[in-house]
Amino acid sequence: MTDQAYNFAYLDEQTKRMIRRAILKGLAIPGYQVPFASREMPMPYGWGTGGVQVSAAVLTPDDRFKVIDQGADDTTNAVSIRSFFERTAGVATTTVTADASIIQTRHRIPEEPLTEGQVLVYQVPIPEPLRFLEPRESETRKMHALEEYGLMHVKLYEDIARHGHIATSYAYPVKVEGRYVMDPSPIPKFDNPKMGDMAAIQLFGAGREQRIYALPPYTQVISLDFEDHPFEASKANHACGLCGSEDSYLDEVIIDDAGGRMFVCSDTDYCEARQAAGHKGQDAA
């Protein structure tokens, strides 16, 4: 049921126009962070206010909306954002990846390949990939303008010097169309290869940091690496305990206080669909 006290999808029309203009510029300059006047939302920063504002600007009443939090449809963040748009936009919702036209995500890309016509909206905490190397926005702007990305390679090199391999495992920096270095949001680097050449539109919203950026479909996205230390999409070396999948990204779950643990798919929809199709892992009941 739509909450009649609010405009469609909560935000007022002027705010939506401002966000929509930022999205269009973001699509025209893939990987570039467009500043926007982020609004206060009825949820704290850090809970996906950027993603929620982008979703609100993109949603139509005909959409079917899915929200995932670390791959799961049934965690607090996902449930509350889904019900937020059920109330304020009256949109249909789903947990099935293939049925959704807009998917808002926190820190995962669904296992099932996305298709044309779908839009993936990322919640982004820190949009600036250079921020922890250079805290000043005035400087990082200049570094992007001059394509001065040597510092990022130094960081990856320091990983190798210290650990023997690139230890960065999430928010792994990518280069878009050979121009902008971009933070893919804290997705595991396992998901990085899915960003390039994706059929769906990818939009990124950072509420607290007031930035929107975007990847049009079929855009070249390359994870930074070295010739002798090529990028590797890593995951836990196990099969899912519930559905037995060997090629999905896994969460490690502690199941007792004696060191017992199991590995399960982080993408709950993918795991449930496999279980329903008869696949069984070693820990399945």
Added chain:
Amino acid sequence: MEAQVLSGGFTDPAVQSAHAFRSVMEAMARPGTLHAVSGAVPPAPLSAAAGAILLTLCDTDTPVFLAGAADCDAVRSWLAFHTGAPLAGPSHCMFALGTWDGLAPLSAYPIGTAEYPDRSATLIVELPELSTAGSVLTGPGIKDKAALSLPEVQAFQANHALFPLGLDFIFTSGDHVAALPRSSEVG
């Protein structure tokens, strides 16, 4: 005040502008594809698509340049009543609207700065016809190749050479829209 000025806006602004934006977003994300945009009935010489795009993207924050025949009393008053967008010259506009000949020369529009390439104009180009045939496009948003009936080629090649600076183009004809972002290579 003439009645025509007051009519022709969206009857259900939140929903109609959401649909119109999705069409424009799809067009911008997938250069060389056509999308339908409707809901607005702007005064001549504006197309229905151009009218809907103005209603969807323009407001008091966006200076608009009306070029050539589009710069008439009917359009000026309609735009003022429905969007409140201030009129500006080409060098200070965020959006420009007109025919391809009317909008020339392209050197008059802001192309953004090295640090803020998004501070560039978006040109809404009214074309007599729009089809997915003609100039071959490659680049982000395009799987292999796409084609679009562009009014010329060289201007868009020069614009692409400025990347990441440059202008972005939205083409309108009747109730159809297509787009050409600066990232597209025209070949």
